[in-house]
Amino acid sequence: MLLQLKNTSETDHRAVPDSAVESGSIPNSGHFIERENNWTFYPDDAALPEDHAFTIVSATRFLERAHNNETLPTGVCLRPADSTTALSDYQQQLKLICIEFPVYTDGRGYTHARLLRKRLGYSGELRAVGDIRADQMLFMLRSGIDSFDCINQPDIALLKQLTARFEHNYQPSYPLPDRAIHSM
Amino acid sequence: MYQYTEQDKAFVQARVDEFADQVARYNEGMLDEDEFKQLRLRNGLYYQRHAYMLRVAIPYGVLSSKQLHQLAHIASTYDKDYGHFTTRQNIQYNWPDLQDVPKILQSLADVEMHAIQTSGNCIRNTTTDPLAGATADEIEDPRPWCELIRQWSTLHPEFNWLPRKFKIAVTGSRNDRAAVQVHDIGLRLIKNKDNETGFEVLVGGGLGRTPHIGSVIRDFLPSADLLTYLNAILRVYNQAGRRDNLYKARIKILVSAMGIDAFRTAVETEWASSKNEDDTFSEETINALKAQFPLAPKLNGATDQPPAEIFSHPLFNQWYKSNTREHLDTNRRIVFISLKSPFAPAGDITSEQMHTVADLAEEFSLSEIRSTHEQNLVLPHVPVSELFRLWKALNGKRLATANIGKLSDMIVCPGLDFCSLANAGTISIYDQINARFDNLDFQYELGDISIKISGCMNACGHHHVGDIGILGVEKSGEEWYQLTLGGHAGNKAALGKRLGKAIPKVAVADAIESILNTFIRERIENETFNATFERVGIAPFKETVYATAA
The missing domain is CATH 3.30.413.10 (Sulfite Reductase Hemoprotein, domain 1)
Structure with a gap:
């Protein structure tokens, strides 16, 4: 199961105008939900299905396919050492970008998220994947992540409590997405 | 000094509540040991050799009297009646009980303080000149x-x-x-x-x-x-x-x-x-x-003459020369309170002493106190006319050790007695040096000189930038000490040079004595150790230290 901010599901991921991104808020409007994960990650050595609609590949494979003019999946997964800017030519075609956290103490993904939202202007679903702890999710949301696929998924009540704790923060250019979590 | 806004207050309160909740989840088994460690570190809570250790942030080393009273209250209520000032201008408590830590954080929040980001892999407390604004x-x-x-x-x-x-x-x-x-x-x-x-x-x-x-x-x-x-x-x-x-x-x-x-x-x-x-x-x-950091009000009347009592009280005179510095207002002086008395480990201060300093700051220094990275305290704005009264009050509480910048004003990490990383008992080296060089007149003759002692490679005692650096190393289960000379942390920072192979614990004071004797022999007029070292290099020091040892 995924935890996700409502209204950023794959069906209407572009519903929020780009201006919202430019002004620093993260696309969303509303509640956190749990939903099924329709997407599949294909490791680099696995054959890809015909239909790429819900297919995720590594950034390396994605860029290789782009280089070879092959059809592109709509999902990509960034490892900590990958570059976000390499995706800048393709972000319009992407519906899902996953940021992998192999261990929760590796903080590179926060910068990935921030750069994807701010630098590339990516407004699709941005999903944190891997070893993610409940007490970190507030910071992930503020960096631009809007869904979570965790090894140990926290319950939604705890997430709601943790992400609602701070009314104020010292970095106004990293806002919590529209106080969405309060109304979960 | 900076006063919290309503937002700051709400923020720090939320952080206290968050930590109380994390402790509760840890107690219930909802947070594993490793994750709880990462979270508690970001609130300054370590687990050390014997117990938890809490490091409290003193942002850029600035404290009010009210805050220092509260730090004293925390030491007497939740710890063993003392605190330890660190080389990053913070204060540490060595014996808090985990279940009390949320209450300690609450006590801190009540006086606009916290322990946020005093450890962990994040941006730590920002440090600055302890004499800022003076x-x-x-x-x-x-x-x-x-x-x-x-x-x-x-x-x-x-x-x-x-x-x-x-x-x-x-x-x-x-x-x-x-x-x-x-x-x-x-x-x-x-x-x-x-x-x-x-x-x-x-x-x-x-x-x-x-x-x-x-x-x-x-x-x-x-x-x-x-x-x-x-x-x-x-x-x-x-x-x-x-x-x-x-x-x-x-x-x-x-x-x-x-x-x-x-x-x-x-x-x-x-x-x-x-x-x-x-x-x-x-x-x-x-x-x-x-606007939150106004200058100390300019005092009228008096002149820039030293206090008259220096002529009648030699000890006061010594302290005045050693522990006070010029203020930008010539009618005030900056006063250093040495936490390097021979009676306690470097940087340690009792609750009673904290209350005293807080009271004296209120009376004589616009309720302001600074902590220094040399592990001392400063009263930044004392009127010259009040210096004698202040000195008498400090002297009564063993807070007037007149050794600022001198040999016995050593920087010392907590070492083996408290820290789980340390190889060596730095406090016993501090005691050994204090016992050997207990004559203050000799220290004044030497002039400004810094000894900095670290119990391990992590260098919390800043040994690389001491005139004399002492590093504890472990050799087949025994404590040995590696000496460096010529380090410096001021405008022209320099890293000390290794003197030679490590020496055994019992020989440290002897080695320091050889180094000082060589300095006195080589020194021209009133040269500082640093100047002599730059001129003559490490060779003469090496010769005498290892000749004595052999």
């Missing part, structure tokens, strides 16, 4: 800028899980008393040729097992760009810093591996894209912070 050699008061950095770095969503800890120091003075060259980022307030204020920015300095002097990454950064530039440096570090090896994860290793020019290019490229979007601040913001 000296004539200042270009601008660094404290408003430190407060700005404190706020920016507090729970920054992007930089809370860095490769390693990250320390920023700021100096506003021409004479660096904040050791900015040995910090991850060092900031020097300067004026450019158009008389605009900005920062010289240094990066990649640090001590530890691979000491580096910081490199200049930018000659002049307009002050309005401070946070966006810091953001760019942190972002490059967060992405490129090594995470595969704990000992190679500090920014100094990255800067040295890339070379300062390539690192600068990476930062400037990042900054060019982000300077208008991330963490900008308005002129009103910084002006409002500046």
